[in-house]
Structures are given as structure tokens and as C-alpha cells.
Amino acid sequence: MVDLIIRSGHILDGTGSPAWKGDIAVDEGKIVEVKDSIDMHAEYELNADGKYICPGxxxxxxxxxxxxxxxxxxxxxxxxxxxxxxxxxxxxxxxxxxxxxxxxxxxxxxxxxxxxxxxxxxxxxxxxxxxxxxxxxxxxxxxxxxxxxxxxxxxxxxxxxxxxxxxxxxxxxxxxxxxxxxxxxxxxxxxxxxxxxxxxxxxxxxxxxxxxxxxxxxxxxxxxxxxxxxxxxxxxxxxxxxxxxxxxxxxxxxxxxxxxxxxxxxxxxxxxxxxxxxDTFPDVWGPGPVVTLLPPWVYEDKPDKILDRLKSPDVIDQCRETFNNPTNYLLRLGGFKSFYLTCSRSYPDLVGRNFQEISEIFGLDHTETIFKLLLAD
The missing domain is CATH 3.20.20.140 (Metal-dependent hydrolases)
Incomplete structure (x- = not known):
């Protein structure tokens, strides 16, 4: 008697060998037997017919x-x-x-x-x-x-x-x-x-x-x-x-x-x-913090100094040039329609919208929109 038997699955063992149909017995958290057919009883059995079994x-x-x-x-x-x-x-x-x-x-x-x-x-x-x-x-x-x-x-x-x-x-x-x-x-x-x-x-x-x-x-x-x-x-x-x-x-x-x-x-x-x-990725999209759209000198500092900059109209004006003539690798990937808000404590109703839409909702330009989102959270 073992704890678990997974029966009739297509087993991929991680060695690169082709899948083969068989059973797997597990007892006390460990695999104790892998065979074409296991002739024993278990406290619990799973029918994996038509499914694949593989290492994590x-x-x-x-x-x-x-x-x-x-x-x-x-x-x-x-x-x-x-x-x-x-x-x-x-x-x-x-x-x-x-x-x-x-x-x-x-x-x-x-x-x-x-x-x-x-x-x-x-x-x-x-x-x-x-x-x-x-x-x-x-x-x-x-x-x-x-x-x-x-x-x-x-x-x-x-x-x-x-x-x-x-x-x-x-x-x-x-x-x-x-x-x-x-x-x-x-x-x-x-x-x-x-x-x-x-x-x-x-x-x-x-x-x-x-x-x-x-x-x-x-x-x-x-x-x-x-x-x-x-x-x-x-x-x-x-x-x-x-x-x-x-x-x-x-x-x-x-x-x-x-x-x-x-x-x-x-x-x-x-x-x-x-x-x-x-390694690489199959995705067109990827996550990232909104703050990385700004020049590094804005956010490379202690939190209180960063907040002071986010509140400064002069800093906003200085950052407009960054958005108008982007060298930032993220901004070079596409326009503001390519960036979507995925998390915001202050504006949960805007989650899922792109930054172009959010700019229009705020009635602000792109630079002011980024600063408003960051400062609010």
C-alpha cells in the first residue's frame, strides 16, 4: 500500500526520451516506482489517461x-x-x-x-x-x-x-x-x-x-x-x-x-x-515600474527627495524633453498607446487603460500624466 498512484499517463521523465504510457507510485512524498503498470493499491489514485506527467x-x-x-x-x-x-x-x-x-x-x-x-x-x-x-x-x-x-x-x-x-x-x-x-x-x-x-x-x-x-x-x-x-x-x-x-x-x-x-x-x-x-521570452509585453519612464536622476535618491522632485513643476518641464526626444529604451519601444496601467492604489478605475487614454482623461500631457500617477501612489 502506498499513498498515491498516478495511472495511465504519458510520462516525460526529463531525460529527453520520448513520452511513454505508464504508472507512478508515490509514498511519503517520494516517487517509489515508475512502470508500465504498477500492481499495488494506494490510498488515493489519479487517472491520468490522455494527460502528460513530467517533473516540475x-x-x-x-x-x-x-x-x-x-x-x-x-x-x-x-x-x-x-x-x-x-x-x-x-x-x-x-x-x-x-x-x-x-x-x-x-x-x-x-x-x-x-x-x-x-x-x-x-x-x-x-x-x-x-x-x-x-x-x-x-x-x-x-x-x-x-x-x-x-x-x-x-x-x-x-x-x-x-x-x-x-x-x-x-x-x-x-x-x-x-x-x-x-x-x-x-x-x-x-x-x-x-x-x-x-x-x-x-x-x-x-x-x-x-x-x-x-x-x-x-x-x-x-x-x-x-x-x-x-x-x-x-x-x-x-x-x-x-x-x-x-x-x-x-x-x-x-x-x-x-x-x-x-x-x-x-x-x-x-x-x-x-x-x-x-534564456529568452515569447512575450511581446513585459511589466515594469512607471518610474523607469523618467530620467534616472529623478528617482535615484532617498524617497523624500524623490517626492520633492515629483512635486516640482521645474522637474516636469525638464522631463518633457525626454518624452519629446526619447533615448530611454522603454520610450523607444513605442508610443504611449503601448503602455498600460496594471496597478494603482489611487486610480484603480484606470487599470487596463493605456497611458494615451489616461492622459486624455486627466486632460494633461504625457509628462504631467506620468508625474500625477507616480505622486498619487
Missing amino acids: FIDIHTHSDFSLLANRCAESSVRQGITTLVTGNCGHGPAPSPDRGLGKQITFGYSENFNTDFGWDHFAEYLDDLFSPGLSVNVAPLVPHGSIRLAVMGYDARPPTRAELEKMKDYVDEAMSAGAAGFSTGLEYSPGKHADENELSALCSVAANHDGIYASHIRDRADTFMESVVESLNIIRRAGCTGQLSHLAPRPYARGEFDQVLETIYKARDQEGLEIGI
Whole structure:
């Protein structure tokens, strides 16, 4: 007698072999037998005829670092068959966070609406809060470069001093010792974009000493796509670690060099023996904070100073030039009809509308509309 038998399903075992029809027996939470037909009884049986049975999927690129604290059942993953999440991607995440205000700024998915404590300084403390009550999924956390740089240097757009670099290396070492699976960067965002190859190689080498991986949202996937890939490959070489290039797809306005980009990666892998993985996405749409439509100097600061800027008519006037002659990678993707509001505490009735429609409802221009939405929330 076992706890569970799943019968007559098409079994995909994860080895790459073709699916085959069979039964699976589970007892005390473990698979104990897989056969064409299992001749035993179970407390509970499932008829999987016409369905596929496979190991849980691994989502290699998530930003669930904080949302898992608010929803430990992680239904949005489990209902898709995902049982393992890699978090801390793109150099963004909630730890280390000695300055709570800055830590919240660089955590994708953070919301006061969750009413969830943000109460840790170090990565190990964050992992204790994450894992100790239990989760419905496995998690492989990456330690984010952006969080580390904010903790040591804030938004300073300069190379670190020797002392600052050593402090950042200590943060990486501490996180890896606590259980991080690797080190991530987001070089298209602040503060990651202020780091050079030497800084990133030094930090990545610390992760490599713990057999950690390097996962990078590279610096650019349009105007300097090739240069950005070469930079990441150099970091992987210098650190001597496995690399993962995140969502490696060209921007719609990129030059036609994607084939050469892939050839460069394949050459590094096949001829040099570098361990490199890439991932991409099938979606046309993607989420992001509204504030990233603005110039970075508006939001790279303490919360009280950001609020002062959002209230300033002079700052609004300065930002109009950004919207009229966009260099921001998001604004270059399309007009305001391409951006939709998906969450707003102050204007829930506008959720689902695009920013062009919202501008017309407000009777404001695009720049004033962005500032009004941000300031209200």
C-alpha cells in the first residue's frame, strides 16, 4: 500500500526520451516506482489517461523575491507546473538592505499593499524570513549586484574605492555562504549601469569561489548589443564561472546583428569551453515600474527627495524633453498607446487603460500624466 498512484499517463521523465504510457507510485512524498503498470493499491489514485506527467518546471528567471513572502503558496507558479524558482535576477532584490528605503526601491514587486515586513539587513536574514515558515516551491536565490552596490555606494555614478569594493565582496561572500546560488547583474538599470567590467569581475569571482553562477541582464540589447555580450563573456572568463545571459532578445529597434551575437556566444561555448546558458521570452509585453519612464536622476535618491522632485513643476518641464526626444529604451519601444496601467492604489478605475487614454482623461500631457500617477501612489 502506498499513498498515491498516478495511472495511465504519458510520462516525460526529463531525460529527453520520448513520452511513454505508464504508472507512478508515490509514498511519503517520494516517487517509489515508475512502470508500465504498477500492481499495488494506494490510498488515493489519479487517472491520468490522455494527460502528460513530467517533473516540475524550473523557472530560471523570476522576480518573486518579495512576492513569495506575501504569498507562500505561489499559485501563479504552481498552477503552471513550476516547482523551482530562480530569484534575485537582473541585479534587483531585497537583500542586503541596511537602508530599507533603498532596498524597497530595488526590489521588483515590492508593494506596501502586501502588508509584509521588510526587516533585514543581510542576505542570510532575508533567507531566514523566506524559508523558515515554509514555501510551496523550491527557490534558488541569486544575490543581486544592484542591492549590494546600493548598500555600499548608493546611486553614486563612479567606480568604487578599494575599501568599497572590499565591502561589496564581503556582501557577496556572506550571501553565497548563506545559500545564494550565484550573483546577478542588471546593467541596463541603476545602480548596475554605473559598474565597469573590473568591478563586476571582482565580485563575480567571489561567487565563483562558492561554485556560484553569474546571471546577467546585459548592458544593452540594441545599439551596443555585441559589446554588451562581449563584456559579459569577459566577466565569465575572468571569474571562471558558469554564465547565464538573461532574456537575450534584441530590442525592436536594434541593428540586425543578432546572428553575430549568437555566433559569438556559441564560439565561446564550443571552442573555449565556457559554460554559458541563455534564456529568452515569447512575450511581446513585459511589466515594469512607471518610474523607469523618467530620467534616472529623478528617482535615484532617498524617497523624500524623490517626492520633492515629483512635486516640482521645474522637474516636469525638464522631463518633457525626454518624452519629446526619447533615448530611454522603454520610450523607444513605442508610443504611449503601448503602455498600460496594471496597478494603482489611487486610480484603480484606470487599470487596463493605456497611458494615451489616461492622459486624455486627466486632460494633461504625457509628462504631467506620468508625474500625477507616480505622486498619487
